[in-house]
């Protein structure tokens with residue numbers, strides 16, 4: 001399973017992709033509802049560096065996605081993959097997540 005938070009142009013562009021065999025692509029849109037995402041942890045055998053992140057960014061083009069910005073949450077899973085327990089992760093990031101329908 002792969003999860004991405006995307007800006008609207010990147011999210012909508014991904015609708016045009018042809019999914020691979022057995023691949024299931026789910027997109028929902030909404031407004032970003034968090035101020036600061038979780039920090040990034042870089043671990044080595046001897047240390048851990050914590051890098052604070054000021055704002056969500058598009059996982060494709062790196063456009064900042066501040067609280068209130070329109071965004072698309074994309075999940076790519078595979079047909080035979082077990083359903084994870086935390087389905088609905090989009091609601092952790094987006095206000096009123098709404099499914100995006102292909103045009």
Ligand SMILES: [Zn+2]
Nearest residue numbers: 007010058061
């Ligand atoms: Zn983008």
